[in-house]
Amino acid sequence: MRTVSIITLLVFTFGGFAQNPPWAAPSRYPPSKSHRANVISILSSGKSRGEIIYNEELIAEAGYWYSHGDTEALGPLMAAAKHSDGAISEALGCILGEALMKHPRMVLSSATRFSVQDQKRIGMLAVSADGSGFPPDEMKQIRFILLRYSRNQDSKLAATAKCWIVELNKEEAMLKDYEDLDKK
Helix, strand or coil: CCCCCHHHHHHHHHHCCCCCCCCCCHHHCCCCHHHHHHHHHHHHHCCCECCECCCHHHHHHHHHHHHCCCHHHHHHHHHHHHHCCHHHHHHHHHHHHHHHHHCHHHHHHHHCCCCHHHHHHHHHHHHHCCCCCCCHHHHHHHHHHHHHHHCCCCHHHHHHHHHHHHHHHHHHHHHHHHHHHHHC
16 A cells, blocks of 8 residues: 655656645755755765755655756666665655656666666666556556667666566566455
């Protein structure tokens, strides 16, 4: 069962339904150079610094930047996957999954810069959304995208897409198991 949370706000934002979510006040966008640099550093390290706390709101803020054209925020968001759990993972999953559906080449290319282990973690988050998975039609779209890129001539891109297909298969199997348990 899905809960109403910041994740819902993220989905609506990326879907174009929310114009001014509460976590992205207009006074904070675009961010100052120093604030942006601090956020990028915190995302990469997973450690809070000063008044900036490493949490799902920080992830959402960087996701907002990405959704408004700051493509350089994508790499640090992926780096945050190394030290994410709970609400941070849910926020990252929604952001990365939506980004994958809208800009698959950019997302997969950015992921190739990480180790295979990190690529698996990033892929797992991207295909699982907030932990309960994307709706079936979006899961089909993600599968189609990954299958298409798994045949790409760029071997790094293809390898990342294949890695993410494995993660997608795991996610779908887990969701099916949960559905089967609910039926009992």
